[in-house]
Amino acid sequence: MKSIIMLSCLQLTLLIVILKMNLGEACVCMPMHPQQHYCRADFVIKGKILVDDLKVLSDNDTKMKADNDTSTPNMRMYKVRIEKIFKGQELMGPKKHAEIMVSRLGETCGMPLQENEVYVLTGRQMKNMYTVNMCDWVRKYSHLSRKQRQGIRHLYKQYCDSCQIRPCFHGNCQATTPNTCIWNVSGRMLNNNELDCESDYSRCIKDGAGCKWYMPQTMKECMQRRVQMRHNRIP
Known part of the structure; x- marks a missing residue:
């Protein structure tokens, strides 16, 4: 019983540390497996970043605000050449390019998108815009393992429900x-x-x-x- 209590205390301590870092540092996210990212996302794509069309949206940009939101964080908008849609075909349709907004907080957390690099991006649709936050899955496609590539193509979706x-x-x-x-x-x-x-x-x-x-x-x-x-x- 004593060992169980000690383990529970350790788990609680770790969670408190994570929450504090989340609030204070803005660079810590709860661990998520790629399968979880896939299942929870509105869209999962393989896309090439075209930085020449990059622009910054401020807090006052009304396109980013929900009807009851008054404090949306700054976002960077990237034009992305879509190479493959693994999830969200019904949202994106037959598009060859899409404008995707990425949280600028990610820039301080090692998540800036690089020109001409191909990424796997998971994200959500918000007011007809495609958004990726710092806790979504953003990874160079060349860095994916073979099993991860198989997963986003057709395997992860099998057991989402x-x-x-x-x-x-x-x-x-x-x-x-x-x-x-x-x-x-x-x-x-x-x-x-x-x-x-x-x-x-x-x-x-x-x-x-x-x-x-x-x-x-x-x-x-x-x-x-x-x-x-x-x-x-x-x-």
Whole structure:
């Protein structure tokens, strides 16, 4: 019982730290697996950034304001050449280009978009505009693993309605429902060199009456490397 209380306290402490950093630093987001990004987004695209059409929208730009909003943060608008729409075809239609607004807070968090680079972008539609915030998935397409590319093409969407992914901050969480995959992010939170095998090589899939992590050979090998790295760090 004592160990359970200690683990719960550690988890609570980590959550408090995250929330404080979220409010104060604006560069920390709750961990989200690529499958979660895909399932929660209104659109997922592969696009090339055309910076020559970049412009800045201020807080007073009425196009960005919701009907009851008086304080929308600054956004940068990028013209993007759409190479592939993985989700949101009904929103974007047959467009070859789109104007996408990206939170300027991301610039201080390592998320500036680079000219002529191709990215995978997940985001939402707001008042007929396409928006990407600093906690959405923004990654150079060339940096995606093979499993991630397969995921955004057709695999992630298979279990959006039937499986859930739950991040675990203390490394000893238990699934509360059979349709939950536990994602241990404790090492990633505390050590930047921690391998994120689940994000790079796996997805949460339906298995009989519940859900589990898909275990291809690349995932198994990554997990073995992660265990070895953890073992080597033990004094």
